[in-house]
Amino acid sequence: MTKRNLILAVETSCDETSVAVVEDxxxxxxxxVASQIKSHQRFGGIVPEVAxxxxxxxxxxxxxxxxxxxxxxxxxLSAVAVTYGPGLVGxxxxxxxxxxxxxxxxxxxxxxxxxxxxxxxxxxIVEPLEFPLLSLLVSGGHTELVYMxxxxxxxxxxxxRDDAAGEAYDKVGRVMGLKxxxxxxxxxxxxxxxxxxxxxxxxxxxxxxxxxxxxLKSSFINTVHNAEQKGQELDKNxxxxxxxxxxxxxxxxxxxxxxxxxxxxxxxxxxxxxxNQGLRxxxxxxxxxxxxxxxxxxPPLNLCGDNAAMIAAAAFAExxxxxFAQMNLNAIPSLAFDVKEESL
Ligand code: KG4
Ligand code: ZN
Numbered sequence: 001m002t003k004r005n006l007i008l009a010v011e012t013s014c015d016e017t018s019v020a021v022v023e024d025x026x027x028x029x030x031x032x033v034a035s036q037i038k039s040h041q042r043f044g045g046i047v048p049e050v051a052x053x054x055x056x057x058x059x060x061x062x063x064x065x066x067x068x069x070x071x072x073x074x075x076x077l078s079a080v081a082v083t084y085g086p087g088l089v090g091x092x093x094x095x096x097x098x099x100x101x102x103x104x105x106x107x108x109x110x111x112x113x114x115x116x117x118x119x120x121x122x123x124x125i126v127e128p129l130e131f132p133l134l135s136l137l138v139s140g141g142h143t144e145l146v147y148m149x150x151x152x153x154x155x156x157x158x159x160x161r162d163d164a165a166g167e168a169y170d171k172v173g174r175v176m177g178l179k180x181x182x183x184x185x186x187x188x189x190x191x192x193x194x195x196x197x198x199x200x201x202x203x204x205x206x207x208x209x210x211x212x213x214x215x216l217k218s219s220f221i222n223t224v225h226n227a228e229q230k231g232q233e234l235d236k237n238x239x240x241x242x243x244x245x246x247x248x249x250x251x252x253x254x255x256x257x258x259x260x261x262x263x264x265x266x267x268x269x270x271x272x273x274x275x276n277q278g279l280r281x282x283x284x285x286x287x288x289x290x291x292x293x294x295x296x297x298x299p300p301l302n303l304c305g306d307n308a309a310m311i312a313a314a315a316f317a318e319x320x321x322x323x324f325a326q327m328n329l330n331a332i333p334s335l336a337f338d339v340k341e342e343s344l
Pocket of ligand 1: 014138139140141142165166167169170181182183184185187271272273274275276277304305306
């Protein structure tokens with residue numbers, strides 16, 4: 001009987017506990033995601049200790065559920081993959097420890113995966129990737145333009161100098177009294193209002209691929225506070241539209257400029273903020289108009305947020321290279337793209 005090519009992956013870097021089974025690089029047999037967001041909402045952000053506790057409570061059941069839904073037994077697997085950074089150290093450690101124990105008990109190789117690489121490889125589940133590839137990586141903790149000459153080769157060519165795009169969404173959402181995380185709600189409101197506030201588009205004309213969102217956030221907060229002091233009530237939908245227009249303009253402009261400079265065959269938009277409807281449609285429209293030869297891949301919404309299927313998809317590139325970790329693999333909360341195997 002020929003051995004199947006199956007990876008079980010584990011993701012616990014932030015507030016989602018997830019275990020998935022993926023076959024042949026891109027066929028998702030199961031992708032179980034247990035969100036803890038309700039437990040964090042009353043604090044207005046993620047509480048690391050609460051996140052770790054939820055991961056501990058969920059993880060064993062999710063291994064079973066993922067295998068059962070995939071109709072796969074542990075002895076059919078080729079490897080176990082796990083996110084070992086970046087993320088919250090306590091949260092990462094739960095996944096790393098569980099994956100190590102499972103790999104050891106079932107005599108399987110362990111594949112360490114960078115969470116941000118996982119976000120990019122979510123696109124691989126949608127269609128085969130052609131290199132060189134550029135990825136606009138936009139999440140709650142990161143805003144980066146990552147250039148990949150080939151599979152598994154990552155170079156950051158631009159990044160935020162202060163807040164991440166998702167972080168800016170969540171902070172202005174808080175000022176408007178929205179629930180955490182507020183990206184999705186602001187996105188919905190943005191389709192109702194008008195861009196009446198004309199917030200600044202920081203660094204949009206600068207000749208580099210970097211971003212800055214803290215000035216936009218301050219400008220938004222000052223506008224709301226000034227109105228409050230004068231007893232004026234501002235239209236929240238207009239605030240949302242104006243904020244989103246500023247974020248999307250900068251992300252799209254810098255991405256297109258980067259596509260013009262590098263020999264890009266595929267553009268991938270990845271991370272939680274890639275779920276943004278305004279960003280998706282603006283990028284698709286402008287890319288089709290200006291760079292019709294470049295394939296644009298934006299994963300469906302369920303693969304934009306944190307999930308283990310994307311970690312498995314990234315792990316297949318490492319499996320081919322037999323890039324395995326030892327049983328002393330540790331979590332690296334500030335893991336960057338350039339960590340080499342020797343330091344694992
Ligand atoms: O990648 P992700 O699930 O977690 C991190 O690794 O950070 O991204 C979460 C971020 C949050 O900041 C959330 O507000 C944002 O993604 N987000 C959105 C949308 N959906 C989620 N931001 C803008 N528009 C959306 N539709
Ligand atoms: Zn993420």
